[in-house]
Amino acid sequence: MIVLDLSCDQGHRFEAWFASSDAFEDQLARGLVSCPHCGTHQVRRLPSAPYVQTSSHARPPAEPDPQAIAAKLIEALRAAARQSEDVGERFAEEARRIHHGDAEERAIRGQAKPSDMIELLEEGIPILPVPPDKDDLH
Numbered sequence: 134m135i136v137l138d139l140s141c142d143q144g145h146r147f148e149a150w151f152a153s154s155d156a157f158e159d160q161l162a163r164g165l166v167s168c169p170h171c172g173t174h175q176v177r178r179l180p181s182a183p184y185v186q187t188s189s190h191a192r193p194p195a196e197p198d199p200q201a202i203a204a205k206l207i208e209a210l211r212a213a214a215r216q217s218e219d220v221g222e223r224f225a226e227e228a229r230r231i232h233h234g235d236a237e238e239r240a241i242r243g244q245a246k247p248s249d250m251i252e253l254l255e256e257g258i259p260i261l262p263v264p265p266d267k268d269d270l271h
Contacts, residue, residue: 141168142175210263217242225249232258 137157140146145168151157157178160166166176217240220227224243230236242263245253253260 136181138179138181139166139168139176140179141171141173141177143168143171143173145170146179207264210261211266213240214242214263216240219243225253228253228258228260229256232256 134150134152135154135157136148136150137154138146139149147169149157149166151160157166161176164174167174168176220241220243222244224241224245227236227241227243231238231241245260250260250262
């Protein structure tokens with residue numbers, strides 16, 4: 134279906150629905166199109182922008198699944214951790230050395246006590262705890 138802007142020879146403007154442009158031309162030729170204001174059959178099509186269905190007519194997007202988002206985030210963090218250097222229990226010490234420029238800058242992972250993690254954060258050293266993968270627990 135299309136909506137056409139039309140005008141009669143009396144200057145009345147109106148819209149009408151048709152199955153297609155060809156259907157409008159056919160109905161106009163057979164005298165089936167008339168002005169709703171004055172009834173004349175002297176009608177012409179006006180230039181108009183095409184009708185486009187907007188998103189307000191579309192199905193609303195699905196609500197994101199928070200558990201699925203969290204699972205993808207954790208997997209991305211684990212993948213990044215697998216590509217970092219494991220410094221083990223020296224994590225806090227090595228993070229400080231990298232931060233102060235005393236060691237080569239690189240991605241590291243390891244273990245740290247909660248108190249060490251808090252101290253690193255208070256010193257402005259960015260760290261991010263990553264939950265271990267089930268394969269890492271063995």
